[in-house]
Amino acid sequence: MSVIADEGGFTRKVTSYPRFLLHSFGQATSGSPLFYAWMTLLTALALVGANAWANQVANGMQITNMTDHVSWGLYIANFTFFVGLAAGGVMMVIPAYLYHDEDMHDMTIVGELLAIASIIVCLLFVTVDLGRPDRFWHLFPFIGRFNFPISMLTWDVIVLNGYLLLNMHICGYLLYIRFLRQKPNPTWYKPFVFVSIVWAISIHTITAFLYCGLGGRPLWNSAVLAPRFLASAFVSGPAFILITFHVLEKLAGLRFGEGARRTLLNIIRVTCLLNIFLLLCELFTEFYSGGSHTASARYLFFGLHGHNSLVPWIWSAVLLNVAAAVMFLLPQATRNRSFLTAACLMTFAGIWIEKGMGLIVPGFIPSTLHEVVEYLPSVTEWKITVGIWAFGLMVYTLILKIAVSVLADRGTTGDPPGT
Amino acid sequence: MRRKTAFQITGIVSLSLLTGVLSQAIGTSQQSTEPANKPKEAIQRFPVHTRSPGPSPAIETGFTTGSGEPVTADCSTCHATRTNAVPVRSAAELESFHLGLNFEHGQLVCASCHDPGNNEELRLADGTHTPWANAMQLCAQCHGPQARDYENGSHGGMTGYWDTTLGPRTRNSCVQCHDPHSPAFPQMYPAPPPRDRHISIRSQNASDHNERHSE
Amino acid sequence: MSTDSKPPKHDSGKIGFDRRTALKGGAAMLGMAALAKAIAPITEWTSDMSVDEFLQKHYKELKPGELQTVLARLEREAVEDHGVDVSINDYRPKEGVKFGYALNLSICIGCRKCAEACHIENNHDRETNQSYIRVFEMEKGGIDFEKGDANYNHPVPQKDKFYMPVQCQQCENPPCVHVCPVEATWKEQDGIVVVDYNWCIGCRYCEAACPYHARRFNWKKPEIPSQDINPDQGYLSNRVRPAGVMEKCTFCLHRTRKGKLPACLEACPTGARVFGNLLDPESEIRWVLENKRVFVLKEELGTKPQFFYFFDE
Known part of the structure; x- marks a missing residue:
């Protein structure tokens, strides 16, 4: 059966990692009928996406609805949102490690796994947005020509991949050590945890800089964009983790400590208000001074020259975020889990709209020469997007399942790992 | 491998940012201060040819020769025997000949430019005769700014070479673009507008739009 | 993820050599087959691409001989794709000229x-x-x-x-050049901002950065009747662009x-x-x-x- 790690036994040491992988593989491929059904569904959706992407590569980007006017669409919108989700995962880590909340240490893995899955989704969304995916190697430092440090996109390549590696290392190490039933050695993961906290903030800051560094796009060219990104990330990340807790409790029969839940809720209670406050700051600056620079904001919130396809979306987002903020603040949020989950789902959807299509598309409308060409994603774009979401959920489900199995090996969840 | 690699290896992000910005700034300033180091005299230039305003025009009589060629007549065929008694400002004032002429050129009369004494030539404002080929001087008498711009290559259009050390250039004279009797540039239909993907959402017709959406 | 379909028994006996494993193996095979089918259009697309094209270096790194090979290949491709003889040249900026x-x-x-x-x-x-x-x-x-x-x-x-x-x-001070992650676009000595169509990855960041709507993306391969193709072409300017890359005015x-x-x-x-x-x-x-x-x-x-x-x- 399971091997109790002792310091001797060279062969054991050599074979223990393959055994860990095998265990993980076993966990990833077996489960309840519900698990199989879920995975089959996700696989099917991912395949639909893969097929749509293959067609997009073969036929050219003409089968998307992007234009020279709106040259980024659904893909980059989702990319932006998922960078936020990845950064938001770290909000589990900050209280656990900066405030020595030992209750949270096991929980942090959920946040870090969310970060891993989200970054993979981000990288996929960038890949499908490329006109020439066959030339992806041009982006590699040393092999290609990496326009560092001038291009913000090269910074993003570094921070996103760095964040992925950091989290893979932290999660992989902690889970592996737990699998061996050993005590993790702080020097092997704690420095990385602290780096990852700063790094999480950097990924979303740099992603914001991608946009706010563009002088020709007034909607984005705002100093408050990076803080807004972070504020919304620190709502959507914890919200998604709370949803994860709820689902795992309902479907997998796991129990999570009330402490972790309370900490996350307390974070959201602050960040969701901050998010709304920063939005108000932006809106005041845009609309009080007026001028042609507000055209994009006018298009987004009120429509421009009779074009208003984003108006219902952005007001839905505002409504969802405000309503969710109220719900988070009500005492029911601490008592009623379904109530809390509903609020989480609402704000998650709200931020998906606001930090996705609601941010990217109006940046292009009107165009830099004030032409109004609207954008609605094509069927191909929706298929690919759904496919990537499905793939991301698949990755998240699998790594979560492996993690839960390893952590539950001691019979309890929520225990401090004994650092 | 190449220069940039050295920066990347250092891994000190802020330092390399600074270096990058600096090297760029230096590169730019070097570029803009670069002088044009061409010795002007030594270089042989190709000619700049100005298209001729043409010889004095011949009037179509409305008759054709046996082989179908139109029969034309020089101005002096008629004008040698007829004198322009009054200063004519518009074709409507005429009783015969040139009846359909569209004449809209300020306050000018025929004799402002045409020499009543010698109808094969033009007349400058000081009364001196000048051949048709010199029509631009006549125009320049009133249109000074345009003539100055033309002299300096910023009016009138051209084809050929911007660098006349490498090839010739052809320039229009005034009358290639401006009808002397009605010099305002005529209205015309523009070349077709762009047919960008989905631009039809704004201003082109719906069927056009659907057609491009079908893929 | 490991591709080993035979996990050993050490894992609490949940997984073994039973019917379930066989079923899983079958499902995996089915999944792989479906994936292969799903991405088949890519295989078709890559069959059009030569290894030389895939591995081509950045314009600035091509040695004169290599560049000549590339130009010859592009001219050959023009004959294959459009049936026209074109001449594709590498025109370099001149000293003392800034347009x-x-x-x-x-x-x-x-x-x-x-x-x-x-x-x-x-x-x-x-x-x-x-x-x-x-x-x-x-x-x-x-x-x-x-x-x-x-x-x-x-x-x-x-x-x-x-x-x-x-x-x-x-x-x-071109924003489009600054943002390009792969240096596929740059400003030349005579002031012209050019694009290496064979290096651009098509991320369209430059298109977002340009304040003048001056850049265009090739949403598909340009289609031009053979007899209308201008045969006097430059590598960095008017040669027929591939699909999926950016292009722009190069002052001809x-x-x-x-x-x-x-x-x-x-x-x-x-x-x-x-x-x-x-x-x-x-x-x-x-x-x-x-x-x-x-x-x-x-x-x-x-x-x-x-x-x-x-x-x-």
Whole structure:
């Protein structure tokens, strides 16, 4: 059966990692009928996406609805949102490690796994947005020509991949050590945890800089964009983790400590208000001074020259975020889990709209020469997007399942790992 | 491998940012201060040819020769025997000949430019005769700014070479673009507008739009 | 993830060599087959691409011999794809030359002849009537693009309007060049911002960064009837672009680096366009800059355009 790690036994040491992988593989491929059904569904959706992407590569980007006017669409919108989700995962880590909340240490893995899955989704969304995916190697430092440090996109390549590696290392190490039933050695993961906290903030800051560094796009060219990104990330990340807790409790029969839940809720209670406050700051600056620079904001919130396809979306987002903020603040949020989950789902959807299509598309409308060409994603774009979401959920489900199995090996969840 | 690699290896992000910005700034300033180091005299230039305003025009009589060629007549065929008694400002004032002429050129009369004494030539404002080929001087008498711009290559259009050390250039004279009797540039239909993907959402017709959406 | 389909028994006996494993193996096979089927169009697409094309180095890293090989390959591909003999050359910037362009808004009548000439000269896609020049019909009284219209289709000039053609401003401080993650676009010594169509990855960040809507993306491979292809082509300018890459106005460098005027200038019926060497004090462009009140678009952005506008009156 399971091997109790002792310091001797060279062969054991050599074979223990393959055994860990095998265990993980076993966990990833077996489960309840519900698990199989879920995975089959996700696989099917991912395949639909893969097929749509293959067609997009073969036929050219003409089968998307992007234009020279709106040259980024659904893909980059989702990319932006998922960078936020990845950064938001770290909000589990900050209280656990900066405030020595030992209750949270096991929980942090959920946040870090969310970060891993989200970054993979981000990288996929960038890949499908490329006109020439066959030339992806041009982006590699040393092999290609990496326009560092001038291009913000090269910074993003570094921070996103760095964040992925950091989290893979932290999660992989902690889970592996737990699998061996050993005590993790702080020097092997704690420095990385602290780096990852700063790094999480950097990924979303740099992603914001991608946009706010563009002088020709007034909607984005705002100093408050990076803080807004972070504020919304620190709502959507914890919200998604709370949803994860709820689902795992309902479907997998796991129990999570009330402490972790309370900490996350307390974070959201602050960040969701901050998010709304920063939005108000932006809106005041845009609309009080007026001028042609507000055209994009006018298009987004009120429509421009009779074009208003984003108006219902952005007001839905505002409504969802405000309503969710109220719900988070009500005492029911601490008592009623379904109530809390509903609020989480609402704000998650709200931020998906606001930090996705609601941010990217109006940046292009009107165009830099004030032409109004609207954008609605094509069927191909929706298929690919759904496919990537499905793939991301698949990755998240699998790594979560492996993690839960390893952590539950001691019979309890929520225990401090004994650092 | 190449220069940039050295920066990347250092891994000190802020330092390399600074270096990058600096090297760029230096590169730019070097570029803009670069002088044009061409010795002007030594270089042989190709000619700049100005298209001729043409010889004095011949009037179509409305008759054709046996082989179908139109029969034309020089101005002096008629004008040698007829004198322009009054200063004519518009074709409507005429009783015969040139009846359909569209004449809209300020306050000018025929004799402002045409020499009543010698109808094969033009007349400058000081009364001196000048051949048709010199029509631009006549125009320049009133249109000074345009003539100055033309002299300096910023009016009138051209084809050929911007660098006349490498090839010739052809320039229009005034009358290639401006009808002397009605010099305002005529209205015309523009070349077709762009047919960008989905631009039809704004201003082109719906069927056009659907057609491009079908893929 | 490991591909081993036979996990050992150590794992609490949950997994074994049973029917379930076989089923899982079958499902995995099925999944792989479905994936292969799903991405089949990519295989078709890659069969069109040569290894040489895939591995081609960045323009600036090509040694002269290598560049000649690339040009020969592109010429060969032009014959295969379009059945036309074209000559693709590498035109280099000249010492002591820095291009500038000026446009007289007082005499531009908005006839779009420049856009049309660009369309033909630069081998643009015929169906979309693509061109690097967009002409805006503007309301007199200000330079307000919000009141502009690029899609007008009525006789010009209209009395109460003026016309503003916009193309690449060949900025001295080009945002599009800064943002490119792979250095596929850069500013050359003579001031022209170029794109290596064989290096661009098609991320369209430059298109988002350009404040002048000067860049275009090839949403598909341009389609041009063989007999209409302009055979005089430059590697960095008007050769028929591949799909999925960015393109832009290059001041017709395949013409201008040979000393010829750009196609849009030759086509202009009113002589509104002035082109020349900014470093030559005798040039027409210098005369305009020194004697006319010129302005540049969006000066506040600090892009320092090398394309100037002026009015006569």
